[in-house]
Amino acid sequence: xxxxxxxxxxxxxxxxxxxxxxxxxxxxxxxxxxxxxxxxxxxxxxxxxxxxxxxxxxxxxxxxxxxxxxxxxxxxxxxxxxxxxxxxxxxxxxxxxxxxxxxxxxxxxxxxxxxxxxxxxxxxxxxxxxxxxxxxxxxxxxxxxxxxxxxxxxxxxxxxxxxxxxxxxxxxxxxxxxxxxxxxxxxxxxxxxxxxxxxxxxxxxxxxxxxxxxxxxxxxxxxxxxxxxxxxxxxxxxxxxxxxxxxxxxxxxxxxxxxxxxxxxxxxxxxxxxxxxxxxxxxxxxxxxxxxxxxxxxxxxxxxxxxxxxxxxxxxxxxxxxx
Amino acid sequence: xxxxxxxxxxxxxxxxxxxxxxxxxxxxxxxxxxxxxxxxxxxxxxxxxxxxxxxxxxxxxxxxxxxxxxxxxxxxxxxxxxxxxxxxxxxxxxxxxxxxxxxxxxxxxxxxxxxxxxxxxxxxxxxxxxxxxxxxxxxxxxxxxxxxxxxxxxxxxxxxxxxxxxxxxxxxxxxxxxxxxxxxxxxxxxxxxxxxxxxxxxxxxxxxxxxxxxxxxxxxxxxxxxxxxxxxxxxxxxxxxxxxxxxxxxxxxxxxxxxxxxxxxxxxxxxxxxxxxxxxxxxxxxxxxxxxxxxxxxxxxxxxxxxxxxxxxxxxxxxxxxxxxxxxxx
Numbered sequence: 001x002x003x004x005x006x007x008x009x010x011x012x013x014x015x016x017x018x019x020x021x022x023x024x025x026x027x028x029x030x031x032x033x034x035x036x037x038x039x040x041x042x043x044x045x046x047x048x049x050x051x052x053x054x055x056x057x058x059x060x061x062x063x064x065x066x067x068x069x070x071x072x073x074x075x076x077x078x079x080x081x082x083x084x085x086x087x088x089x090x091x092x093x094x095x096x097x098x099x100x101x102x103x104x105x106x107x108x109x110x111x112x113x114x115x116x117x118x119x120x121x122x123x124x125x126x127x128x129x130x131x132x133x134x135x136x137x138x139x140x141x142x143x144x145x146x147x148x149x150x151x152x153x154x155x156x157x158x159x160x161x162x163x164x165x166x167x168x169x170x171x172x173x174x175x176x177x178x179x180x181x182x183x184x185x186x187x188x189x190x191x192x193x194x195x196x197x198x199x200x201x202x203x204x205x206x207x208x209x210x211x212x213x214x215x216x217x218x219x220x221x222x223x224x225x226x227x228x229x230x231x232x233x234x235x236x237x238x239x240x241x242x243x244x245x246x247x248x249x250x251x252x253x254x255x256x257x258x259x260x261x262x263x264x265x266x267x268x269x270x271x272x273x274x275x276x277x278x279x280x281x282x283x284x285x286x287x288x289x290x291x292x293x294x295x296x297x298x299x300x301x302x303x304x305x306x307x308x309x310x311x312x313x314x315x316x317x318x319x320x321x322x323x
Numbered sequence: 324x325x326x327x328x329x330x331x332x333x334x335x336x337x338x339x340x341x342x343x344x345x346x347x348x349x350x351x352x353x354x355x356x357x358x359x360x361x362x363x364x365x366x367x368x369x370x371x372x373x374x375x376x377x378x379x380x381x382x383x384x385x386x387x388x389x390x391x392x393x394x395x396x397x398x399x400x401x402x403x404x405x406x407x408x409x410x411x412x413x414x415x416x417x418x419x420x421x422x423x424x425x426x427x428x429x430x431x432x433x434x435x436x437x438x439x440x441x442x443x444x445x446x447x448x449x450x451x452x453x454x455x456x457x458x459x460x461x462x463x464x465x466x467x468x469x470x471x472x473x474x475x476x477x478x479x480x481x482x483x484x485x486x487x488x489x490x491x492x493x494x495x496x497x498x499x500x501x502x503x504x505x506x507x508x509x510x511x512x513x514x515x516x517x518x519x520x521x522x523x524x525x526x527x528x529x530x531x532x533x534x535x536x537x538x539x540x541x542x543x544x545x546x547x548x549x550x551x552x553x554x555x556x557x558x559x560x561x562x563x564x565x566x567x568x569x570x571x572x573x574x575x576x577x578x579x580x581x582x583x584x585x586x587x588x589x590x591x592x593x594x595x596x597x598x599x600x601x602x603x604x605x606x607x608x609x610x611x612x613x614x615x616x617x618x619x620x621x622x623x624x625x626x627x628x629x630x631x632x633x634x635x636x637x638x639x640x641x642x643x644x645x646x647x648x649x650x651x652x653x
Contacts, residue, residue, distance in 0.1 A: 001625060002650065007632035011648055014635035019618065019649040021421045022387045026619040027360075029391055031647050037613030040592075042495065042622035044444065044536040048596040060593035062493035063627040065604055066615050067634045073641030075610040077590055078491040081634070089490035090633035092626040094526055098559045101653065102430065104420035105383075106405070108412045111376060117409040119370075122399030125363065130371045163389075163396040166363040166403070216364065216461050245461055301347075303473075313461060314372045317470035321374065 001099045016070075028052045040069045128168040131223050131247035131312040134277070138228055138249075138270040139288070140200035143191055144176055145264045150205055151212035152239060154178055156221055158213075165217060172221040188225055195226030204262050205232035210239025219246040223312075229270070231285070231296055233259055244304050245313035249273070251283060251296035258294040270296075277308050325572025327479045328548055329514045332454040332569075336437050338471045344478045344578070345512065349471035353436040354381045354453075355463050358423045360388035361441035363400050365460035366407045369467050376412040378469030383414040383431060385423035411467075421652030424448070424620040428531050429652060433565045434549035439466045443538050444620050450531025451556070452549030452569045457538065477514040477543045480505075481577030484521030486586030494529035495622060498536040499591040500583055503601035505540050513578075515545040518571055521585045522547060527556035528624035535621045539598040611643070618649030 002008040012018060025031035026043045032052035033039040039051065039058045046058035059075070068078040071085070081087040109117065121127075146154075157177050164171040176187040185193075191201045203209075203222070209232040210218060219242035229249040233256050243250045253259055267288035270276075276283040276298060286293040300308070310316035326334070333342055339349030355377075357365050362384055369377075384404050389397045401418055408415035416426055423440070424447035432438070434452030438445060441463040448455030458472065466472050482501060488494070501515075515537055517530070525533075530547040537545030549569040557566045590604040617623065617631055628650060640646045 001653075002628055002632065007629055010632040010636040011628075014638055015640035015646060016617075016635070017645065017647045019647050020390065021419060021650045021653055022390050023422055023620070024390075024618065024649045025616050025647065026649075027388055029389070031614070031616060031645075033614050038610055039614045039616065040612050041616045041619070042627070043616070043619040044539060044621040045598060046593055046596050057595045059595065059607070060495075060499070060598060061604070062495035062590060063617055063622050063631055064491045064493050065590045065592065066617050067631045069612045070615040070640045070644055070646040071635070071638060073643045074612055075592070075604060075607050077604045077608055079489075079590070081491070087634055090630055091490075092629045092633075094528070094556065094559060094626060096555075096559060097561075098429070098625070100430075100561050104417045104653065105426075105430065106409065106415040106417070108382075108414050109409050111412070114376065114410050114412055117406055119410050120402040120406045122395065122402060124396045124399045125367075125403045127367050127370055163394070165360075166367065166396070166400055168367075214459060216459055220364075242459075242461075303347075313465060314368060314468075317465045317468055318372050318374060321378070321469045 004099065025051065040066050040075065042066050124164070124167050126167045126169055128220060129224055130314060133311040134228065134247065134249065134273060134308065135200070136272065136274045138200050138273045140202040140228060140268050141194055142204050142262060142264050142266040142268065143194070143201045143227065144179060144187060145204040145262060146179065146206070148206035149208050149211060152210055152215050152218035153212055155210065155218040156215060168221055168224050171217060172224050175221050175225060191225035191227065200228035201226045202268055203227060203230045204259065205230065206259060207233045209235045211236045214238045214242070216242050219243050219248060223248055244307050247308060247312035249277070249308060251298060254282065254295040254297050261292055261294070274309070277305050325575040327481070327516055327575045327577060328546055328569055328571045329454065329477065329479050329516050332435060332437065333476070335435070340476070342476055344476050346476050347473055348476045349473050350437060352379060352439045352466040352472050354431065354433070354438045355379055355466050356383050356385060356423055356427050356438065356440040356442070356445065357463055358388050358442050359386045359400055359404055361460045362404055365441050365464045366404065366411070368461055368464040369411065370407065372464065372468045374468045377467045379467060381414065381431060382467050383416060383427060384408045385416045385426065386418040387422050390418060421650070422620045422623070424535060425623065425651035428527070429560055434553055434567045434569050439463055439472050444535050446537055446544045447531045447535040447620055449534030449537070449544055449546035450527050452547060452553060454544060454546060456544050474543065475512055477512055478578040480513050480515050481580045482515060482517045483519035483580055483582045484517055484585055485519050485582070486521050486584045487524045488585045488588065492588050492590060494525060494532040496588050496591050497583065497585065498533045499593055499601050500588055501581070502536070502539060502593065502599045504581060506599040507539055507541055507597060510541045513542045515540065515542050516571065516577070517545070517547045523550060523552060524585065526552055526626070528626060531624070532621055536598070613643070614645045614647070616647045616649070618647070618651065620651060623649060623651030
């Protein structure tokens with residue numbers, strides 16, 4: 001509409017750089033400010049570094065205040081434009097009729113037509129495996145014992161790896177990346193080897209496991225790698241829900257001191273895991289060699305239990321909607 | 324005791340639980356939106372559900388986030404999203420068409436409906452009277468498959484608006500005022516509902532600026548009623564048939580009320596580096612500026628850009644400033 005009524009030409013003539021119609025700088029995609037300079041934006045977030053410049057100074061303002069600064073080079077009360085420059089406030093009425101153009105929106109196809117569509121999956125698009133049902137008795141091995149405050153960034157690093165989010169097998173390769181040591185098999189390699197042998201992966205952790213960003217890949221990728229349980233002193237709320245959704249059992253130590261007795265590589269057995277999920281608030285976990293037995297707490301709502309028994313939220317929803 | 328608008332819509336969509344603040348409830352989702360950065364995972368998970376076709380009234384997939392295209396991943400994502408949408412009975416808004424929230428408001432938003440989006444600024448739809456909530460990709464995948472969305476039933480904070488905005492004062496200054504009062508912390512479990520005689524003086528895009536940035540409060544969602552302004556906006560979009568008046572009942576009781584006189588507001592800014600670090604422009608006037616950006620899902624509506632064009636017509640941007648404009652829709 002702005003192109004048709006000439007407003008776009010006015011903006012360009014005034015020296016505006018026209019970016020494409022998208023999120024752009026608001027999500028850090030370009031237009032990062034120079035070091036030590038002030039940036040005025042009409043956006044909604046100004047968290048430090050979001051622009052892509054370390055130490056950025058972003059002020060979130062109205063379009064009126066933004067334009068005033070564009071004209072004067074400094075933060076200016078837009079009401080001064082009338083006094084200083086004789087600009088009358090342009091009251092914009094919404095048009096009675098917008099130029100409606102849906103040519104860039106492809107409507108939903110009929111069922112018949114939809115069936116003929118081939119879904120294009122470039123090599124970077126990979127459908128993640130669905131979780132498999134939990135075994136009646138879980139035989140597993142501790143893949144990793146980690147300390148307190150493990151964040152979802154520790155579990156699945158972001159940054160340059162983020163573009164692999166459409167490719168779980170690729171992205172999963174960097175699971176627990178910061179724990180991998182050069183020359184030794186990675187977490188992912190060890191996990192996939194166990195998965196191939198039908199042995200479940202188990203993660204042992206301290207307090208506040210899974211804090212930070214709510215990213216689902218922190219459960220989705222471990223699920224792909226065959227992790228079936230997390231035993232921790234405590235698990236953060238959102239991550240706990242994500243674990244359940246991807247059919248990984250969240251277990252808390254009944255006695256925090258039991259954490260000290262476990263090490264990476266321990267073979268653990270949980271007898272009648274399914275029975276416990278159905279109706280108990282605790283599970284008994286034993287080392288396979290019989291040298292140690294301890295109690296884990298299951299803090300699960302009825303819906304949590306149903307989701308775990310259905311092999312994850314997607315299966316649960318499918319079963320419910322298909323009756 | 325009358326019902327708030329939030330509770331009216333929740334009640335009409337309730338499938339599980341009781342409408343008591345803090346209790347877990349399941350609601351039916353009428354519409355979903357996804358954007359490319361979270362959408363590929365949402366659709367991959369949706370495909371694994373094996374339900375084939377979406378079971379919502381309407382689902383729209385937008386491409387607006389990862390556009391830079393360094394390496395093949397971004398474009399591969401776009402092609403996947405375009406074809407999986409076609410396969411699944413989903414609308415697809417192509418790269419270049421605009422920002423999901425603005426396009427959705429203009430072309431698809433419907434008063435009284437529920438919208439679940441895999442983006443935190445989904446509450447933009449509250450500007451047209453939708454109960455619009457941001458969620459994770461899996462939640463949206465489940466909603467596309469016909470499953471309910473589970474949330475904790477919110478408490479409702481009423482913001483009573485009176486008066487009318489002065490010249491050069493904007494809807495952005497309203498939400499900045501709200502942020503300065505409520506801050507970005509401690510609002511989890513609340514929904515914000517705007518009411519009062521000042522509401523009728525705000526257009527739908529102005530309301531959407533307010534509900535969009537309401538996300539920064541950390542609340543479940545923000546919403547306005549649907550009235551003559553809404554009808555005019557929908558008529559202008561050739562969608563008057565989607566209009567339906569919506570308002571809180573007369574004696575509706577809010578869990579907390581905040582009062583704002585629009586006539587008393589002045590231009591404000593959220594200073595570095597938090598949306599609730601709000602000062603009046605008068606306090607910070609004179610600070611040198613290196614760049615200015617106009618756009619985003621908060622502030623790139625027709626009126627925002629037209630105002631800028633009219634002010635700048637025949638004038639020039641200060642030589643010390645780089646000025647960028649990213650329109651929210653075509």
